[in-house]
Amino acid sequence: MTDTLLINVRQEAAPNALDPQAASWHLQMPAGDGSPELHLGLQGGTGLDRPRHWIHLGTRAHAAPELGLHHRQTMLMLGSNLTGAIELTGLAAPALLAAEAERQQALLDAAVLLLGWMAHQQPANLGLTVFGALPGLRDERGQSPFWAALGQHFAGMTPAQAAQRLGAHWADDLAPLLPRHPVMLSLLPAGAQAVVSQVAPAASRLAQQLVMQGLASGRHVDLVDAGPVHEAPLASLLARRGAAQRHLQALPAEAAEPLSRWWCWAPARGVLLRAEGRLADDGRLQLPSGALATLGAQLDEAFWSAPG
Amino acid sequence: MTDTLLINVRQEAAPNALDPQAASWHLQMPAGDGSPELHLGLQGGTGLDRPRHWIHLGTRAHAAPELGLHHRQTMLMLGSNLTGAIELTGLAAPALLAAEAERQQALLDAAVLLLGWMAHQQPANLGLTVFGALPGLRDERGQSPFWAALGQHFAGMTPAQAAQRLGAHWADDLAPLLPRHPVMLSLLPAGAQAVVSQVAPAASRLAQQLVMQGLASGRHVDLVDAGPVHEAPLASLLARRGAAQRHLQALPAEAAEPLSRWWCWAPARGVLLRAEGRLADDGRLQLPSGALATLGAQLDEAFWSAPG
Amino acid sequence: MTLPALDDPARYLMRPARSDDLDALERFAVASAHGITTLPADRAALADRLARSQHAFASADDASGEEIYLFVLEDLALGRVVGTSGITASAGFGGQFYAFRNEVIVHGNAALGLSNRMHTLHLCHDLTGVTLLTSFYIEPAYEHTLAPQLLSRGRLLFIAEFVERFSERVAAESPGLADDTGHCPFWNAVGRQFFDMDYPVAEKLAGGRSKSFIAALMPPAPIYVAVLPKAAQWAIGQLHPVAELPFSILQDEGFDADTWVDVFDAGPIVEARLATLHSVARARHLSSAEGRHAGQEGEAADGRPRLCLISSPHRDRFRAMLGRVGETAAHLPTALARQIDLGPGALARVAPMSLNALTRGGRHD
C-alpha cells in the first residue's frame, strides 16, 4: 500500500439556517514526506446568510455596419450571481499554494469526487455551480491596481483601512458603495485592465489544476483585486469522471499488473482513500485488503468510487 | 463490428473572416435501422461577424438587516456574452429531437470528443465556451409568453411579423430595440416568469443529454422564448473524458472479453468511429481490423481516442 | 349672533401650531388616512413633531435643514382650529429623498430604420434637499371655501420671507391610487417585489426612515413601464381622490407635476422654483398705513381692490390672512395690518389671489 493516500473528511454543521441543504465539508490531507498538512473546504449556500458580491464580466457587442464599426465591450457588473453556489474554500492558504503539484491535484481530485457524490445523492443539486476564488495580481507593494482604479473611488478607503474599520467581511460590506451600474472595462486605466482575471504568481499552478478539474475562469472576478473565480456547473463535474457506486472486494494477492489508482469514499468513516486496484470483469472494484479495512467495507456494501 | 458506429465529419470554410481560427464542423450520423440521418454542427466565432444577443440571468442580492429583509432578484440582462464561443448548431432539428436517446447521446458524445481534440490541438482555445440553445416552452398556439411579456412591448411585433419583415436574423436585428437596462424578472407576469429557462417538451430528452455531457443551463436564455442555453467551458469538456492520442493496433482475434466502446477520430478521413475494443497493457488501443481500415490507420500513427 | 359666511375671507387666520393645538392635530391625523401622509396618527409622535416645529419657528440659530414647520388654520368666527399644513425644510435631510423620475428612453436600430420610445421610471434623488410642502389637511366643511387656499399658499409666503432657511426649489408629494384597505396597484406590481409586506406597513416604515433604506433594496436599473401590469401602468402619476383639492391649489400656483412620482404608490410629486410660483412672483411688500393720512388709503388712489394673501414677516409670530387690497396701494390697510400683527416699519407680503383660486374657492358657495 505504498501509493495509498488518505484524506479525512468532516461534515460540519450547516452554518446557514436559511438553507439546511447547504453542505459544509472539510477535507484534510495529512502531512507526509516532509509535506505539510493541506486543507480544503466545500461550503454550500454561498451568500444566503449575508449577501456576497462578485464582478461579472459581461460582453456587449454592437455593430454599426454603415460606419464599418464593430465593437465588443467587456462590462464589469457588480452582482451576486454565485449566491447559493458551492464554494471551494481555503484555496488561498499558503500551504496549499506552495504544495507539490501532485498533492494539490490529489486534494482537488478528492474534492471533485465528493462533489460528484453529493450531486449523485441529491440530483436536485445538479443545477448548482461550484466555484473557488484565487488571489489576483497585485503590484510589488501588495496593492491592487484594480481596487485603486475602481473600488477606491467609491469606498474612499484602501483595503487595509477598510479591513481595520469593518473587519473580515469588509469587501461585502462596502459592496453597496461600489458601482451599481455596469462599468466599461475599457474606461479603466490600462494597469487595472491588465490584471482583470489574472492570478497571483503564487497561485498560478493551482489555477492550472482547477482548470484541469474542469473549473474554468473568466466569468467572474473578485471585487477587490479582480482575481479569477474558477467555476463549473456541478453537473459537469459529475459527468467528468467514471464515478459510480461500486461493490468492493479484496485484490487477489496474485493479481496481474497493471493496477491503476482508484478513489473510494466511505461516508460513515469520513475517509476518502486512493489506492491501487483494478476493476474486475464483474464490475466490482478490487482494492488491497488494508484499504478495505480503512474504509470499513462490508460485504455487498456499495461505495462511491472513481478512477484516480 | 455489429456495434460499430460511423460519423462523417466535414470541416467547412470558416465563414468568419474576423477570426480565421473559428472552427466550423459538420457531423453527420448516417441513417440506420429505420432511424433517419442526424446532423449537428460546431460553429466557432459566434457573433463575431454580426452581433448575437442572449439574455443573461444575473442575481442581485441585498439585505437590510435592520428591517429583517433579505432579497434576491433575478435580473434579465440583454447582452452578447457568448460572443466568440463555439455553438452546437442544429439542436432544434426535428429529426434530432425525435431521435432515440442512444443515437442522440452518441452524436453529442462524438461532438464533445471532437471539441476535446480541438482544444488539445489549440490550447489557446481552452478558455472558450461551448453552448447550444434549445427551443423554449410555448403555449398551445405556439406563442411565447416570454416574448409577449417583454420583447413585444419593445419591438411592437410578433415573432411571425418580425420574421416576415426582417428575415431569419430578425431577433438579433430587433435586439437594439429591446431593454438596454437590466429588467427584474419578478416584474414580469407569472406566465412569463414560469417559462424562463424551460425547455420545450419535445426537447427535454435532448436537454438531459446535454446536461449529461456537462453542458448545464441556467445562465443564459433565448431573447425570444427564454429557452435555455446549455453551456460549458471547453476546458471542462476536455477534462471530462479519458481522451488522448493513442497508437492503434488490431484487436487479436483471440481477444478475451470484456471489450468496451471506444471513439476514435481520423481527421484525414473525416471519420469519427466508435467500435468495441480494448486498451492493451502497453497503452495501445486495440480495435477490430475493419475499424482500422475505415480510419485509414498507419503503423505508429496516433489517433485521438476516448472511451465511448 | 350671526356668524360670517364660510366664504368670508376675513374669517381665517393661518399661524404656527402651538402646544395647545395637539388635540386638533391628532383629530386631523386620525381623520385623514390618506390625505396626510406625513402626520403620524400617534399622539406621542405628534407631540414630538409639534415640539420640533415650535423649536424651528422660535430658534434664532442658523437653519440646518432639519427643521419642520407646522401651521394651523383658525376659524376666527368659531375660535377653533380647522386645518393644518406643514413645511419640511430639506427633503431627505441627512440622507436621500428618493423618487422615480419619468424618463423616455429611445431604442433603435438605425440601419433598419426601427425605433421605439419607452417610458421608464428611474430611481433618483433629484429632490434631495428641496423644501417640501407637507401635512395638508382641511376639515371637509371648509373644503370649498377660501380657507384651503390660505392654508396652502400661506406656506409659500413664509418660505419666501425666510429664504435662507429653505431651498430655492419647492416640492410636494400627493398620495397615489390606493383603495381603503391599502391595496395599491403600483405597490403590488413594484414595491412588493422588494418588501414582502403590504403597502401601509411599508409606508409606515418609510415615514419614520426618510425612505433612504430603499436604496439598499431597489435595483438601480430603470423600470420599463410597458412590462408592468396595466393597473400599475395606469396608476403612475395618478392622484388619490382625497388629494384633489390641495393638488389643484399647487397646480394653480404653477407647480409642475410631470417629472417625478412617489417610489411607493407612484403618486405625483410636484416641483417648482420658488421664485416662479404665482403667490411669490406677484407679491409686493407693503408697510402698514397706520399713521398716514386717511386720503392715502383712499380707494381711488389705491386702484381696484383685489382679494390678496397677506403675510407678516415675523418668524415665530407668523400670520397669514386674506383681505382686499387696492391694486396700486402703497400701504396695507390698518385693519389688516393689525390682524397680522404687523409692527411699525415692518413690511407685509401681499400677493393677489389668482382668478383660478377665487373660482375654486367660491365655486360651491
Added chain:
Amino acid sequence: MTLPALDDPARYLMRPARSDDLDALERFAVASAHGITTLPADRAALADRLARSQHAFASADDASGEEIYLFVLEDLALGRVVGTSGITASAGFGGQFYAFRNEVIVHGNAALGLSNRMHTLHLCHDLTGVTLLTSFYIEPAYEHTLAPQLLSRGRLLFIAEFVERFSERVAAESPGLADDTGHCPFWNAVGRQFFDMDYPVAEKLAGGRSKSFIAALMPPAPIYVAVLPKAAQWAIGQLHPVAELPFSILQDEGFDADTWVDVFDAGPIVEARLATLHSVARARHLSSAEGRHAGQEGEAADGRPRLCLISSPHRDRFRAMLGRVGETAAHLPTALARQIDLGPGALARVAPMSLNALTRGGRHD
C-alpha cells in the same frame, strides 16, 4: 468719409442669409475650425444649407421641425457681412439628440452609516426636440463690439416672434476642450472606446448624422466620472477658449449650463425656457411712431433712452438692429422703424440690453 466707430450700435443689421452670402459663409466656416461646429467647411454642403434656410424663412407651410434658419450680420458702414448665426428648429429632428446629463448617484450602506456621492454622466436625449442656437461666428475685429450681442440675441427675438415654429425650450452647444490638432481629453478617454477614430473624424461623421447613430455604440449605463483619467474629468463642462464670447452672451441671457454636456467633447450645453430669457421676458411691442405728432416722440414723454435690441415681425424680411428707445416710449422712433422695414400697423419687438451686455460689448473699445 469717416466711418462710424465700430461700437456705433446703428452700424449693424441682422437679417436672413441670402444666396449671395455664400462666399461670406464659406469664409466663416473655413476661418473657424472650432467656433462653428455646425457649419460645414464645404461649399456644396453650405449652399445646400443656405437653400434649406431660405426655404424655411420663405415657406408659409406649417413648420415641421426640420427647418434651419441662417442669419448674417451686416456692417452697414462697410456694406459687408461680418458674422453669422443660426437656429435649428428641433434638435435631433427625425431621430434623437444625444447628450450626457450630469447626475449625482448616491450609494450607501445604511447599516454601516457609509455613503458616497458619485458624479455620473447619463446618456440621454432630454434635449431632443428643443430649439438649438447654432453656427455662431463673428469676425475677430468685431468681437469686442456690440455686434456679437445683436447677432446672438437677435435669434431669440426671432424665435419669440414665431413661437409656433419652435420649441418653448432653447439650447445651444459649445465646443469643449481640444487642442489645435483635435486632441480632446474627454474623447480620448470615452468616445475613442466606441469609435476607433480621431475626434475630428467622428465629429464630422456626427455632424452629418445628427449623432443618433451613437445610440447603437454607446452603452446605456451611466459613466462614473471618478474612474476616468483626471484630464478627462477636468474637461467635463469646460469650454473651448474660442467659444467664450458666444457662451457669455447666452449666460447673460439666463441660460443654464449645469445639466448637460456634449457626448463627444463634454463641452457645456446651455438650456433655458424661452420665456425666461432676458431679451424675451423684457421685450415690449411697439408700433412705428410714423404719422404721429412729433411731440409724441419727444424724449421727455418717452423716459430715459436705453440701448435696445429691436426686431421686425416679418419672417422672410426679418431684421434686427440696435438702437436707443425711451424707457416708457409708446412708439418706435421712425428712423429705427424704417431701418427694420416695419410696416404700418406692424409691431416691433423691443428689448432693453442688459448692463452685462453693454459692459461686455464695450469693454475693450
